[in-house]
Amino acid sequence: MFQIEKQAEAIVFQRAGQRLRVVFAAAGIARITYTEHRDFADHPSRIVVTASERIAFDLREYTEKWVIESSGLVVHVSKKAGALSFFTPGGRLLFREPERGGKWLTSKKVIKNVFDNSSALQMQSIDGARSSATNYETIVDREAFEAKLEFVFSEGEALFGLGSHEEGYSNLRGRSRELYQQNMKAVVPHLVSTRGYGVLMDCCSLMTFHDDALGSYWWADVVEELDYYVIAGEDFDEVMRGYRKLTGVTPLPPKWAFGYVQSKERYVTAEEMLQVVEEHRRREVPLDCIVLDWKSWPNDAGWGQKSFDPIRFPDAAGFTRKLHELGARLMVSIWPIMTGGCKNQRELIGKGLMLGNQATYDAFRAEARTCYWEQARRGLFSNGVDAWWCDCTEPFEADWSGAVKPEPHLRLAINTQESKLYLDAGEINAYSLLHSQGIYEGQRRTESAKRVLNLTRSSYAGQHRYGTFTWNGDVCATWETLRRCIPEGVNFCATGEAYWTVDAGGFFVDNKPELWFWRGEYPGGCRGLTAMDALEPDPKDSGSTDKGFWELYTRWLQYAAFLPMMRSHGTDVAREIWRFGDAGSIFYDAIAACIRLRYRLIPYLYSMAAAITFDGTAMVRALALEFPKDAQTHNIMDEYMFGRSLMVCPVVCPMYFGPGSQPLAEEPKTRPVYLPEGASWFDFWNGAIYEGGQTIVVGSPIDRIPLFARAGSILPMTEVMQYTDEVRDAPYEIHVYTGADAQFDLYEDAGDGYGYERGEHAFIRMRWHQRQAELVIKKREGSFAGMMEGRNYRIVFFGPEGRYERALRYTGEEVRVQLGEREN
Template identity: 30%
Template sequence: MNKFMLLKFKNIICFTLLIGLFSFQKPTGKNYEKLKDGVLVNLSTKSAGAPRAVKVRVVADNIIHVSATPEENFDQEPSLMVLENKGAAPKWQLQEKGKTLVLSTNKLRAEVSAETGAVTFYDKNGKKLLQENNQGQKVFVPVKLDNSQSYQLHQGFNVAADEAFYGLGQHQAGLMNYRDWQVDLTQYNSVAVVPFLVSSKNYGILWDNYSITKFGDVRPYRQLSALKLYGKDQQPSGLTATYAFDLNTGKAPIVRQEQEISYEFLEDQTEYPAGYKLEGGLMTWEGFLESDASGVHRFEMPSSGYVKVWIDGKLLLDRWREAWNPGLSVFKHELKKGQKHAFKLEWNPDGNVSYLALRYLPPIPAADLNKIAFSSEAGDILNYYFVHGQNMDEVISGYRQLTGKAQVMPKWAMGFWQSRERYKTQQELLDVVKEFRKRKIGLDNIVQDWSYWKEDQWGSQEFDETRFPDPKGMIKEVHDQNAHFMISTWPKFYEGIEAYKAFDEKGLLYKTSIKEQIRDWIGQGYVSTFYDAFNPEGRKLFWKLLDEKLYHLDIDAWWQDASEPDILSNASIPHRKALMNPTYLGPATKYFNAYVLQHNKGIYEGQRSSNPKDRVFILTRSAFGGLQRYGAATWSGDIAATFEEMGRQIPAGLNFSLSGLPYWTTDIGGFFVENKYDRGPMTPAAQEEWRELNTRWYQYGTFTPLYRSHGQFPFREVFNIAPEDHKAYQSIVYYNKLRYRLMPYIYSLTGKVYHENGTIMRPLVMDFSADKNVQNIGDQFLFGPSLLVNPVYEKGATKRNLYLPANTGWYNLYDGTYQQGGRQISADAPYERMPLFVKEGSILPFGPEIQYTTEKPAETIMLYVYGGKDAQFELYEDENTNYNYEQGKFSTIPITYNEATKTLTVGKRQGEFNGMLKNRTFHVVFVQPGKSKAMDFDAKPDATIVYNGEAKSVKLK
């Protein structure tokens, strides 16, 4: 080979090697970009519906923000829920490990697949907490909203087999743990949506989306027609539906075969058989169900009136709900593939318009048993925050770090509120306040509900002078009797009134209901609409109206009704969207759930600008993420006055608390009543049942964050429920006095809400997470750190089965007897008393007997110390009604008990404020295992501490 050929050969080899190098060498370009607070991963989209980019941001040591887009660029609008992070940037690190990007803080680790963008979360020790997994589901599905492009969103997660799920606002199907169920996040009268999920594994997910969302098992519910249905004759032609007329008509029933039960909305009321009238009627569906799958089937039933459901002869549902306001029920039953299961549904509509539907979900596929998901109707990007904590308190604290602190409520708001639907005259309201003072029953707030205006002037925010001739004088008289005055306002305006015109001329009203000329139920019926609270100008004008028409009368607090918004009750979801479309921010579908947040924002900001001194207090009939930062509390809506409905309030309120919103209340006694209570004179039996229901509800309501009675006729004042010598009256007054005695304890809890992101009404899973027995308990809770509350919600019950959590002991509050936890007991529950226990290692401060929260300073406090373990409590005080605590004007007194030395120490006071009590006396009562002492406010103390702000200790025996 000559030199030329040798050189040519070498060149060919080199060229070949170079081609090989370029062909097989891993590309050096990266598909991610490090940001100042996280990482942006650009993905090679392989399928329709997958994200094109995922952004993972470190918000705090324990909070990670994940967002994804199907577009080339992130166009991220400011969140309505989440506040701008103004805190110090946390320290974090980014590492590249193969095809995984790892973001680490000192408390948390997030791993992001550089190929798919899927995120997995771990604690600092490397324990897996949560993993994204959509299992083939599309994350983004394009949807057209009006003239804009948006996406339906889906995000699935793998979870642990023993995990439980809570929060998500207030839902009234009776569930505590949402595991394996679907939760419908749609605002509705008695459903309050807060898209914050809390896991028993001590993490939370804040789903930052405003549209209607499903959580959990998000498969669409199926109509009964998806099952094989048989009639009573076992022929496969559908269920046998019998529409019986009111017996007085003498008409024969209408009988037909039906494949579906679907009378859920106003629009469905025309679907009944021709000529059928609901009033006085009774409907039954009977036959057999056959499924093509074996396993647990879950059923969902929105209903009103009286309804009962049996499958295989087992009664699965028996409830009543007022005809005009259906509520949701869920139940489950195991069906076997190919087997006929006897079915019967009996419905008494109890009105001339009523609502009923029944749907089901087949068994969860094996691949989805350890999976949860969020599925939303609309959003431009997928957006959620992962919050981790050592316990649920830290998780809730993370939620408030993201969405805002909850204020210290004015002290008077923690006392008793009296309300009814409604005080019709000025004198009627004043007479109630006078009667409370005459009887020396505690009262801090009187509430004027709706319709104080002239009949045709809804939205005027003006009193009808014929019934309320001197509103300012009326409120002054309330104040002179050391009570406060709350008033109901709605974001609703009758067509043509002056307030309507002021909003209309600026284009601040939703106009669909005006175009459709929808009339409400008042008098002849009036056409109305709501203002657009998403519009900043609308919020300012609404506050201006309240300020000029009402606030100058010295109103203390605001009741914001129908804030879902409820423009037309029981309209179908598409119709409800049309009624509030478009919003200032965009299509109603995209912003459907967030109206309440914006509406209350305007009132809070408006009052604080008009009067920076006094604390805002708002009670509203809905909720959303971030509502707590606007001085707002939520009540559970227009619920039914039944024992069964009372039982549903307990898990509803507990899950609301776990959603991060600390202030919640329910209508003590229930809002709407059955005919036996308000159609003419009650029978003796009905009257005694009514008294018992109210007694049990008042007992429970004493230990909710806000203590408030409200409802339609019969009147709800204790002296209208029963005479003084009746045990109902005596029990209600007993708990009223106990609530006021506990005011040092209760007001200290409100201080912790603001200063430590605390939670007042505490599901057992918060404090006893290691005890797996508490995961599904939704009818017991802790009120603050020490009091175990066990409401009685069964008619005629004089015993209450309950669970005492493990790894601690429990004292009976009333007699001081002690027993170990970790077991079920049957506790005494006589008519007059609800079982109450105190956790071992507790300090309970009791103040003087008072009739309103500021009647007298707590110069003398009885400290009940419950030994067996170390104990601590921090007594909090401030100026009661202003915002000076935000500038540090408050005091705390640490109180500790050491079990080993039997020493109680009242520590050095920290902080100060105007009017602070500098000297006081603590009378100490020491309760120990085997040495019970009854709760007695006249008891001889075991020790007395005269306190001047410096630390003092005493030995207890």
């Protein structure tokens, strides 16, 4: 039987060497710690950065259990086995552990390798340079535990989270997940339920999650103790706020990050990149950022040097200045791996700041992070670079070769064993978190006028606090891959890591039978396949086109338009709009239309980002978490909410062409859409209204992604611009979808810099009152340098009677607009 050992801010229970601690980190957040035959470790957390509050609670004892109750969460502790059950204050069960206890620790020895640093095998892989140490001694470092936490879930409950992976799962009930970092895995150990709770595992080792024939449990490879948090909330947003309370505030990205990002593998010269931006401007296709992928460094200088090649970028500062004059920013890829004896590698080796392979810097050491940042500052940031692409942040993988994809259990073993050669087994998931911390803190020390933006391939719980966006790795150009992206992005954002994106079109387009991961379905690709000139196709490739890929790319880009970052990238084929036909052709025009729509939505996007920063909400939202009472939403794979107002329904099947430009004459240009129960829905394109709780078939020609606005929502839009801050006083078009009360907080600030942290920003709070049929635009709250004192608004009401418009001038004072009221 468990007995109370200690009662203070934390309650400690013990039985025969087993110790169980319950403490409230906040009113709705309980921290659970379990250990055996030792004191609680209480080591600093990589994940949780916020100190627990002093929370009032009641402790009551009953015959078979204790009940610990705060104002936001109730925990039952069985006396017999220490099994925990979690309830809302109203008595509704969230989840429980099995009666036998559900918490297991198994003692194990943790080994580490001691390297003599005398030799390492250098190699070049498809995924960049690698280095593998050959001489080391293995020793026992310490005693730790394997851990297992068992769950009893409720019937009809749906689960989301754990990051993005390649399987394409939506609801994780009945599924398993292997939680280790790899090219197409971005791990976040946070599980979120439709019953209104999240479970955050404070652990950085290899883990697995199971809700299958093996049971319902979470297993961890190496822990000092079992340590996890239960976050309760009345809705999804409240769980998100709890997660951010523990893991830190998400800083606001620069406004331009929500524009279009043009990339490919790879641009080679400054001249080429300037031509691409200039051509976008000539064609009036918006663009805010262009990306310089790998090998920006001097030719033959070794991999990963953080400086510009003086031949291809003879005036790096002048190059970035010209981009800025065109209204574009520059993102540059940097790597944690340096080989070939480049200057950066030699410096880090000389200071003893490399891991055992002498090629990967030791991001777990503060002095190494500082040195790495200084290299990036000297070579790149000082020349005007605006953003970082921290590629290969796993940074160890060993299965990226061969014609046959290894089985999942073999891939787990191959990749985690490679990581454990150089990293502590208890830390192998955290490299990207520490790497991102170094970039963020380094740039914050250096510059306050530019917000940190770091696109990175791996993620971990808490990484959002370092200005990161994560993408889903080097995936293949297939319709099946596109279908899988959608639920994986929903799962990633369900964790509370806010910003996720994709390589629109898939990274690998060609098919190479000798490599299991290079399995695109479109070897024809686009015209200009290998052209060095950004504007004219190489004559030998002028016939190299595949309209099947053009269609796939167009649909993928339409999907990306409704993600936190809209970004095109990949290898094998060029990705500029003019590669997909000429203006007036269906694919070109569809691509241009979706990029322009993205820019019309900038006020909505930027306000959603502010809500993430100031209110801890989410941008990409699972339908099941938004409508938990509607069981029909729990297993939907290809629809999601984009903010509270819009439901996005990407097209994930070809309708026009198959591979090799084979026409698909019989395919209907429609797709089914399920409209969640509990709301009415407006078709964004024609204003038609539908009741929720039904499936409809909607038109989806190539220039249209099915898109619905929820009744009782406000959607601010603007006019198309060539970059996000081109016309600072551009008018706003405020769409009001009637049928229920609505609110929206329109956010404005300088668009970059950290003045917003000092209060240099403004909110314009809009409220639609359905009963009074009145929109109230409240008095502006706050101000900032350069703020527009006035702006033209066009209010567009959508309702059963159709569309009604009203124009006004907003000058910062409260305005009331009655539906049907005549304009003055």
